[in-house]
Amino acid sequence: MNTELVQAREHFIQGMSRISHFWGFSKAMGAIYGAIYLSPAPISLDELVAQVGVSKGAVSTNVRTLERLGMIHKRIQLGDRKDYYIAETDFWKIVRRVLREREQSEFDQALRTVGESMVLVEELIEGADTEMDVETAVFYSDRMQAMQSFFNSLDNLVAMLIALEDLRSKSVQNLFGR
Amino acid sequence: MNTELVQAREHFIQGMSRISHFWGFSKAMGAIYGAIYLSPAPISLDELVAQVGVSKGAVSTNVRTLERLGMIHKRIQLGDRKDYYIAETDFWKIVRRVLREREQSEFDQALRTVGESMVLVEELIEGADTEMDVETAVFYSDRMQAMQSFFNSLDNLVAMLIALEDLRSKSVQNLFGR
DNA sequence: AACTATGTTTAGTTTATACTAAACGATTGG
DNA sequence: CCAATCGTTTAGTATAAACTAAACATAGTT
Missing domain, CATH: 1.10.287 (Helix Hairpins)
Structure with a gap:
């Protein structure tokens, strides 16, 4: 993908990270939400690890919290063992x-x-x-x-x-x- | 002072401590506000140290923050070097x-x-x-x-x-x- | 001027939280 | 039934926040 586009995404994700921390959640949680929010297609855990740069374990637990809060939704696809996530936009x-x-x-x-x-x-x-x-x-x-x-x-x-x-x-x- | 009254005060202060933490402030800050809020007379830094049980330094910095937020007010008394504090009740x-x-x-x-x-x-x-x-x-x-x-x-x-x-x-x- | 009482600042320590790395469990495909 | 691929859990670690103890600064008192 275009480098500048990636930079813009990273800047946005960093902003989400700050906001998350500001509202009393972990920084990673905000970053992960940001990545999911900016993903045009449902995004997998591995892709999140790649984009956000935290460990798989951290993504796993944060994603669970995000789902509990209704901020993201899990989308399982038939014939695919991976979990995919989409952002709640309301x-x-x-x-x-x-x-x-x-x-x-x-x-x-x-x-x-x-x-x-x-x-x-x-x-x-x-x-x-x-x-x-x-x-x-x-x-x-x-x-x-x-x-x-x-x-x-x-x-x-x-x-x-x-x-x-x-x-x-x-x-x-x-x-x-x- | 009556032991049970002290207990009630401590219970209240502990509650303030929780609320403070919940809203993203330090626990001590809430406790200190609670102590000032329950003081019938303007209260000094030393008394706060005694009632809340944190160090003088911590009380000093927290009190400053509380004042900046308009949650308490300083009352200096003539012929007395101590600073006294009262709670904003609005x-x-x-x-x-x-x-x-x-x-x-x-x-x-x-x-x-x-x-x-x-x-x-x-x-x-x-x-x-x-x-x-x-x-x-x-x-x-x-x-x-x-x-x-x-x-x-x-x-x-x-x-x-x-x-x-x-x-x-x-x-x-x-x-x-x- | 030295001493005392008071609040502030600082250097170091504690503590809580969130993360990493790796083991684990479970599920699917070969 | 073994291997590979996921997600989860856990034990240990890193980090940031907040506190303590003590030095410091300031002002009033003797």
Whole structure:
């Protein structure tokens, strides 16, 4: 293939690598997605190894993660033992999926911790012994409440955005100037 | 202070630590913010070292980052050489600030890389030699265009959210159920 | 001016993460 | 049934981030 075209691809892949890292994924994952995204035809694991320049094992695990996130899809061809991959090109779909994934895992868990702390403090307010403790406990309770409230709002906001995007993806209208 | 109250605080701080890590900041940073957030009075660096359990140096650098992000504020008291810190409690304000910060730094840069790759490819389409190269180059160009378009939309969306939040913070109305 | 209290910087260490190389397992073809 | 071709798993390694300990800088106090 044309050298300059390869250079352009590599530059793009490098950019994807950066973005991936920026969003908290591994660099290789972004690079691999970039390579798949720029492949005109379904691309095999070996070709990815060649294009991205990481080991087969790394490509294997990253590709699995990408598939779990719905960012790529596996295409098996009859009479061919290789797995081929194509890129999901609906980015909003990807965003939705990733947001859902992240909400479920760590985000909820963190929220729960805040809730637990709040319950701990509020239980304490009941059977408090000294006056000073009550004062501090009430302060704690208020602050924790405020934070939990914020996280709930954030949760609602994200849910709203996902819903909006669901509408958009059904091609009602493009609200965000694409 | 009451042991159970301390436990509740530590549980909360641990939660903040997780959230911080989840959002791509250091764990200590979240913990430190948590400690400041739960302090009824402005809190000094030494007290933070005691409560969070990391070294003075780490507290110092993390505190500086927190201040840069507008998550905490320094309060110097007359006749006291220590610096004291209080927490910013307007979380939406913090979100706006962090979003702006992130957009400027890495996000823009990544976008630029995609744009550059696209220009490279499009220049190539003009002076192309073989037929096959043109075909691939056009494919690349289309895909890169689609991705850049998406990032622009995302940018607009974030800008819109910031604008919405600016309105809300001026207490027009609370749109997100707080 | 020396000493003390305080925050910052730095050099080195720890730690978590992601990768490599290679063994492994499984499937297909000869 | 053996060999070849894949993808996966694993044990070890490299690397980047973040922390510690300690030196340092600064300013206030005696």
